[in-house]
Amino acid sequence: MTDEDPQEWDWLPRRTSTLTRMAIILASLGVAVLIAALFVKGWIDDRLDPPGDEGSELVVNIPQGASINDIARIFEEEGVVANSTVFRYYLRYKDAGDFQAGNYVLNQNMSVWRAKDVLLAGPAPGPADDAIRVVLPEGLTLAQVQAELLSQLPTFDADDLARALAFPPVRSRHQPANSTLEGMLFPDTYHLDSATAEDEAALIVRLIGQFDTVASEVGLATAPDTVGITPHEAVIVASLIEKEALVNEDRAKIARVIYNRLAAGWPLQIDAAVRYAVNKPSEPLTRADLAVENPYNVYNRTGLPPGPIAAPGRDSLIAALNPANGFWLFYARTDDPVVGAHTFSATIEDHEAAVAVCREKNLGC
Structure with missing residues (x-):
C-alpha cells in the first residue's frame, strides 16, 4: 500500500460538497420547473374546459367572412369560451376552420371541444335563424337601459324587468355593497334565443357577466396600482x-x-x-x-x-x-x-x- 498524498484529502471533501450542492440545485430547479409546468397545465386546462356546469343558452351570430380569430374573440366576448387565444390555438391544432356564417345555439362556459363541435355542425336551423338582436349603445343610464330593453323586447314584462334590475340574481365583482347596477351593464350587441327573450333576469345576468369579462380584459382590478383609485x-x-x-x-x-x-x-x-x-x-x-x-x-x-x-x-x-x-x-x-x-x-x-x-x-x- 502506498502512502496517500495529504493534498488529496484536502480536495476530496470539497469535490464531494460541490457535487452535493449541484445535485441540490438541479433538484430544486427540477421541482420549480415541475411546479411551473403544473401551474401552466392547470391554467390551460381551466380554459380548455372551465370548471362548473355550462351556463345559460344563447344564440351567437358568426358574420360572413369571419376568421378563426374573429370567431374566438366573439365567443370570448359572449362568454362561450374562457379564453379566445386558447380557443384559437385549439381550433388550429385540430385543423378546424372554414366555419359557416349564421346563428349558432351555444351555452356560456363551454369547453373548447364542445364549442368546436357546435361550429362544425353548422348554423342551427329553424328558430335560431330568427335570433333576436338587442343593441345597447355606450353611455346609457340604468333607466335608459331599462327603456331600451322594453322597447326592443316586447316579450319582456316591465315589472319583472324592474325587479331584475333592482334585485339581480348576481352582482358584478366590482360592484360595492348597497349600490345599483348603474354602469355595470355592459353596452354591446346581444343575440338572444327565444327563451332569453322572455327571461328578464337571465338577460341581466348576461349583461353583468359581459361587463365583468371586459373589466377583466382591460385590467380594471389593477386600478389601485395604476391610477390610485x-x-x-x-x-x-x-x-x-x-x-x-x-x-x-x-x-x-x-x-x-x-x-x-x-x-x-x-x-x-x-x-x-x-x-x-x-x-x-x-x-x-x-x-x-x-x-x-x-x-x-x-x-x-x-x-x-x-x-x-x-x-x-x-x-x-x-x-x-x-x-x-x-x-x-x-x-x-x-x-x-x-x-x-x-x-x-x-x-x-x-x-x-x-x-x-x-x-x-x-x-x-
Missing part, C-alpha cells in the same frame, strides 16, 4: 369620460384632466354629472342646476360622484386606467382638428381662449 371609482371615471368624449382620441386626455383636478382638490365641474343629478339628458343647464344640492353635482363639491352616471364602453374603461400624460386642468369643445374634438388647457387664460372658440362656433359652451 378603487375599481368601482375607475368605472365612475370611465362613465364621466363616456359622456364627455365625442372622439376617441380625447378619452385619455379627459381622464388626465379628471385625475389632475382630483389631485389638486378642485371640483371636477363636469356638466354630464350635473345632467345626471337633475335628470336633464340634453336640455341646457341653468344656473339653478349648477347650484343644486346633490352628490352628483361636481360643481359645488370636490371628489368623484358617488357612482357611475352611465354605462361606459371598453374604450372609456381603458382610458380611465391609462390616462394621457399632461398638466391639463380644463377642456372645451372646439371641433379642432376634427368635429367633436376638445382643446385641452393647463392655464385659465388658454382655457378662456378655447371657450371663446367654442362660443363662436356655437358648440354649447
